[in-house]
Amino acid sequence: CYAAFVCHISYADDADVLPKGVFSIYAEPKFYFTTHERYNPDGDVEDVAVDYNTNLNGNVFPGLGDLEMIFKGLGLVPPDFTASIGRSVVSFKYNFTISDFVFAYGVTDRLTVGIVVPYWWVKNTIDARLDNSSATVGKNPLHGTPGDPFGGLAPLIPRALGGSSLTTEDVQDLLGKGLDVNGDGTIDIPGFKYKRVETFSNNGIGDIEAGFKYQYLKTDNWRLAFTGGVRFPTGEIDDPDNLVDYPLGAGVYALLFRLNNDFTGVKNLVLNATFRYDLLLPDKEVRRVPDNVNRPITLNKEEVRRNLGDIIEFQASGTYTFLKGLSFSLLYKYGFSLEDRISGNKGFAYESLMDETNYTEQLYIIGLSYSTIPLYMEKKFPVPFTASIAYRNRFAGSNNVLKSQYIAFGLQVYF
Numbered sequence: 001c002y003a004a005f006v007c008h009i010s011y012a013d014d015a016d017v018l019p020k021g022v023f024s025i026y027a028e029p030k031f032y033f034t035t036h037e038r039y040n041p042d043g044d045v046e047d048v049a050v051d052y053n054t055n056l057n058g059n060v061f062p063g064l065g066d067l068e069m070i071f072k073g074l075g076l077v078p079p080d081f082t083a084s085i086g087r088s089v090v091s092f093k094y095n096f097t098i099s100d101f102v103f104a105y106g107v108t109d110r111l112t113v114g115i116v117v118p119y120w121w122v123k124n125t126i127d128a129r130l131d132n133s134s135a136t137v138g139k140n141p142l143h144g145t146p147g148d149p150f151g152g153l154a155p156l157i158p159r160a161l162g163g164s165s166l167t168t169e170d171v172q173d174l175l176g177k178g179l180d181v182n183g184d185g186t187i188d189i190p191g192f193k194y195k196r197v198e199t200f201s202n203n204g205i206g207d208i209e210a211g212f213k214y215q216y217l218k219t220d221n222w223r224l225a226f227t228g229g230v231r232f233p234t235g236e237i238d239d240p241d242n243l244v245d246y247p248l249g250a251g252v253y254a255l256l257f258r259l260n261n262d263f264t265g266v267k268n269l270v271l272n273a274t275f276r277y278d279l280l281l282p283d284k285e286v287r288r289v290p291d292n293v294n295r296p297i298t299l300n301k302e303e304v305r306r307n308l309g310d311i312i313e314f315q316a317s318g319t320y321t322f323l324k325g326l327s328f329s330l331l332y333k334y335g336f337s338l339e340d341r342i343s344g345n346k347g348f349a350y351e352s353l354m355d356e357t358n359y360t361e362q363l364y365i366i367g368l369s370y371s372t373i374p375l376y377m378e379k380k381f382p383v384p385f386t387a388s389i390a391y392r393n394r395f396a397g398s399n400n401v402l403k404s405q406y407i408a409f410g411l412q413v414y415f
Contacts, residue, residue, distance in 0.1 A: 122203065140163060
């Protein structure tokens, strides 16, 4: 082969390197299928927006719990009364396109350095509404008037006492700036200060990686290499005031370690096994800290100390070249993360930010690639490049990883 990855693109972290003085540019856009599903802690598939489809009672809006106790204490409602403004009906539909741009250079015949720059396009299409058919409380139509029997102290009252149902827009106000019950310009019920729950889209650079690969053994049957690098927190992180955004990066530095092992003892076949370890470094970020991982809406907000869980992955792949320059590859990956560690100073339920963070995932990639390198070496083609197409499917997982698929197209050119 003329250079690293030249006879095929295997989609594995193989042990090949660039020859001294050779430069390569690789671009791979990945077009994700629309997804609205994820894997729950038991590995079962569930809707991504499951935590946002709930009874809007005192568990979501604590003021409703207080209202419930007051009216029970006054004897105006039965003992089994539950204050609720209805049920939320929410759906998320994610669309991603992620393009990786890889620039690499052969410093020696054993050492290659490079940088990976990902660029993200993200869209989360939101449908959110209130189903108030089951509501037990509503807006007090006399609130703020001389005839209010509750003296302006109850902006919401039981529907049985004349409360009028809230609307979807009212819930948007409760989550955001607060609710003006009587329309006089004064906020009667303080809000959570979240941004509007609506379709979200964003694009930008993700977390950039830079590093090196050193091939410490090359024989007729084996190629062994070590890869080391750093991931920089260049991607935009999760906005604590947006319930429906999607981050472009993790927000932390990470040290990257790879052990790349290729067996080449069978003609036209490369078998690879790679061990990957990402050591994520501690940081501080402003986060919302809910009381429960499955009830994300909260007023609690603090700059917390984070130590995100390290990521460990095992990859196995095979690539077979069956025609001159044409190769087929199959990859399987199992990955998991350790649990995040979160702490702060305000006594919030920090375990809610740690629960369900030790995820697992399993995926496969099927790829086909064609290289002009053999023809280039025979002086029958002017440009050395490799083109590829691949399909990836994350078919299993746990703890909220998305059930996702994509089609990828790759092009690598050598100079």
